Amino acid sequence: MPPKSTKKTEARGLFITFEGGEGAGKSTQIKLLQKALEKDGFKVVVTREPGGSTGGEAVRHVLLSGAAEPFGPEMEAILFAAARSDHVETLIKPALADGSIVLCDRFYDSTRVYQGASGNVSRELLSKLEEVACEDCWPDLTLILDIDPKEGMRRAVARRNKGEPADRFEKEALALQTIRRNAYLDIAEAEPERCKIVDGNRGEKAVHRSIVKLVENLLQERKLSRAVREKSR
């Protein structure tokens, strides 16, 4: 039996997740890819975690404000999974069933990295939570934007509005960002079919070109020809 996270959703759309450390450029690249895919005739749904659905957004506030932090990383992992379960059921699955390409800013790999690798939550618990939250809805492709943590933090700080406080996760030290970067690289090594590393240290356009190539390969592999796209509109 293949590892759980390589199982594919049975829906006919495509599920692509974006992962990486702070300031890696996920949101920027999602917008660029959305534009390119829509221009090419695809229906695209952009979403994010934590959040993306009504229930998910309610839990997002609790998590990013730091309100759950005193209860420890296990509690946080469970809350991220609760948000994910609502997100999968109410937004991702219906969009995939409708033939859309879903672009999701973070998914369960973020829990593996933030609560697992840097929070010491066990792999066993994380696997159970993935099973509950995702059921049969697993990413077809995960793009890991790999970036030097110093550059990521520089970008994140530059982006934040003057005087605005850092969120719960942004405040953490560079050493932690390095642990997380390595954890993402380990995930990519363990699941090379699903996960592709993209060098995020380059300019926006160069990163976008690499992403488009990887997505085109996947579309060809799944034989999502223009005719099929037109049918699904």
Ligand code: Z5A
């Ligand atoms: N979290 C968790 O712990 N467990 C989980 O299961 C999940 C999440 C799902 C969510 O934060 C936090 O929740 C996250 C992990 C945790 N921790 N943090 N921090 P969020 O949703 O508020 O934000 P984020 O996902 O962390 O986004 P980000 O990393 O801060 O940003 P990004 O989307 O990767 O980057 P960006 O917004 O596209 O770009 C950042 C800035 O850099 C911006 O000013 C851009 O214009 C600039 N940029 C982008 N690309 C480039 C290039 N190529 N060159 C130069 N400058 C660039």
